[in-house]
Amino acid sequence: xxxxxxxxxxxxxxxxxxxxxxxxxxxxxxxxxxxxxxxxxxxxxxxxxxxxxxxxxxxxxxxxxxxxxxxxxxxxxxxxxxxxxxxxxxxxxxxxxxxxxxxxxxxxxxxxxxxxxxxxxxxxxxxxxxxxxxxxxxxxxxxxxx
Amino acid sequence: xxxxxxxxxxxxxxxxxxxxxxxxxxxxxxxxxxxxxxxxxxxxxxxxxxxxxxxxxxxxxxxxxxxxxxxxxxxxxxxxxxxxxxxxxxxxxxxxxxxxxxxxxxxxxxxxxxxxxxxxxxxxxxxxxxxxxxxxxxxxxxxxxxxxxxxxxxxxxxxxxxxxxxxxxxxxxxxxxxxxxxxxxxxxxxxxxxxxxxxxxxxxxxxxxxxxxxxx
Numbered sequence: 001x002x003x004x005x006x007x008x009x010x011x012x013x014x015x016x017x018x019x020x021x022x023x024x025x026x027x028x029x030x031x032x033x034x035x036x037x038x039x040x041x042x043x044x045x046x047x048x049x050x051x052x053x054x055x056x057x058x059x060x061x062x063x064x065x066x067x068x069x070x071x072x073x074x075x076x077x078x079x080x081x082x083x084x085x086x087x088x089x090x091x092x093x094x095x096x097x098x099x100x101x102x103x104x105x106x107x108x109x110x111x112x113x114x115x116x117x118x119x120x121x122x123x124x125x126x127x128x129x130x131x132x133x134x135x136x137x138x139x140x141x142x143x144x145x146x
Numbered sequence: 147x148x149x150x151x152x153x154x155x156x157x158x159x160x161x162x163x164x165x166x167x168x169x170x171x172x173x174x175x176x177x178x179x180x181x182x183x184x185x186x187x188x189x190x191x192x193x194x195x196x197x198x199x200x201x202x203x204x205x206x207x208x209x210x211x212x213x214x215x216x217x218x219x220x221x222x223x224x225x226x227x228x229x230x231x232x233x234x235x236x237x238x239x240x241x242x243x244x245x246x247x248x249x250x251x252x253x254x255x256x257x258x259x260x261x262x263x264x265x266x267x268x269x270x271x272x273x274x275x276x277x278x279x280x281x282x283x284x285x286x287x288x289x290x291x292x293x294x295x296x297x298x299x300x301x302x303x304x305x306x307x308x309x310x311x312x313x314x315x316x317x318x319x320x321x322x323x324x325x326x327x328x329x330x331x332x333x334x335x336x337x338x339x340x341x342x343x344x345x346x347x348x349x350x351x352x353x354x355x356x357x358x359x360x361x362x
Contacts, residue, residue, distance in 0.1 A: 046312075092223050094317045111320050114226035126275055127295070130312040137311065140288055 038065060038085040039121035043095045043108075048077040049131035051097055051106040057081050059110050067108065081108065089125065090115040096129035106131060174276035174296045174303040175269045181214040182264060189259045200350070204253055216304035217245035219297060223306065224319040228327050236332070243339040244319075250346045261285075274298045 048070055057065040065083040072078070083089065092113030099106055110125070119125060185207055188194060194203045221241045222229050232240070263283040270277045276296045281289050293309035308315045326335045 090226075092226070094314060094320070096314075096317060111317060111324075112226060114222060114229040116230075126272065127307070127314070127316070129309070129314050129317055132312055 038082050038087075040068065040080060040082050041089065041119055041121070041123050041125055042078055042080045043125040043128050044073065044076045044078050045095075045097065045128050045130050046076060047130045047133075048079060049097055049099075049106055049133065051079065051108070051131075055105065055107050057083065057108045057110060059087070059112060064110075079108070088118045089113075091117045091119050091123075092127060093119070093125055094127040094129060095125045097131040099131065172269055172271060172276075173301075174271065175266055175278050177303050178214065178278050178280075178294055178296065178305070179266060181210050184210050185256065186259065186264075189256060190261075203257075207253060207256060208249055211249055214305055215245075216297060216299065216306050217241055217248070219304070219306040220248070220316060221245070223316045225323055226320050228323065228332065232332070236336075240336065240339075243336065243343065247339055247342055247346070250343070250350075276303060 051067060051070065053067050053069055055067045056063045057067065064087045065081050067079055067081045069080045070077055071080070079095075089110065090113035092115040094111045094113070096109050096111070097106055098109045113127075188203060188206045188210075191203075193199075194206070218241055221237075221244045224244070225232075225240070229237070262285070265281045265283060266278065267281050268279040270279075274297060276298070278294045278296065280292050280294065282292060283289050291311060294305050295307040295309065296303040297306045306316070323335060326338060
């Protein structure tokens with residue numbers, strides 16, 4: 001009888017431990033088990049520079065979503081991002097790929113528009129700004145002048 | 147018989163290439179190209195050259211700009227959420243000030259035109275919105291990509307945003323206007339635009355006075 005109580009507590013402890021490890025890996029790996037809360041929109045960019053899946057999507061510096069996937073469609077980069085529910089994006093919102101600091105990570109900044117129509121779930125942000133390629137600009141305007 | 151069939155095949159191929167060519171450069175590109183060609187013609191027109199003809203030249207360019215640009219749409223998008231609460235009178239005043247600022251600041255750049263090549267590299271139509279990608283090739287070979295975003299209004303395509311090197315005009319002004327309105331007010335923005343207008347007018351006039359003594 002004594003023995004079985006001990007076995008049971010060890011088993012329970014193990015299960016709780018496993019659950020904790022599972023929770024930790026989901027949290028740390030930013031895995032959306034239930035597809036996340038919110039809705040999905042996409043945007044086509046001529047280039048995405050160093051943007052990656054998982055990069056943040058921000059309005060006024062506040063994170064409102066993240067990049068789910070980046071695919072190549074018609075020689076353009078289609079960025080699929082999930083936006084927190086409750087955040088409305090007007091259909092003239094502009095999505096720009098920006099860099100944190102001079103050489104920091106890339107993120108998507110959305111500047112909200114003023115239109116009264118908003119982008120539906122699975123809709124598309126039509127106004128985009130690709131990242132500014134500093135190196136290319138430098139070589140063009142500094143070394144380009146002969 | 148085979149000859150007739152060959153002729154038919156060739157004719158079909160010819161028709162297919164013709165329609166393909168037409169599809170590649172649709173109405174947005176045609177209308178934009180028409181306007182740009184007319185502007186280039188004005189800037190290169192010898193009878194309109196010289197600093198004493200500045201006013202005529204600018205009036206002519208401005209007329210074309212008014213035809214191809216949708217300044218109302220540009221102003222609405224640039225003000226974004228600050229546009230809704232405005233009265234019609236405020237909107238009209240803002241549109242006229244903003245379009246004047248745009249025209250004045252870009253006019254001087256247009257006048258620097260000296261035979262740079264303008265290439266039309268592509269067109270994408272997505273419902274009511276079209277993107278026409280162009281490239282300006284300077285004499286030393288630098289290529290500057292300029293993308294025009296056009297909106298369909300009836301059978302005309304009007305420009306509502308210009309993207310130079312990936313930087314959007316609307317986005318640039320939206321950030322600036324938002325900052326001014328949030329830290330000060332809409333009235334303040336109007337005042338700033340007016341001050342800028344006066345400044346640019348003074349610039350133009352000083353240019354005029356500088357040149358007239360030389361001409362005499």
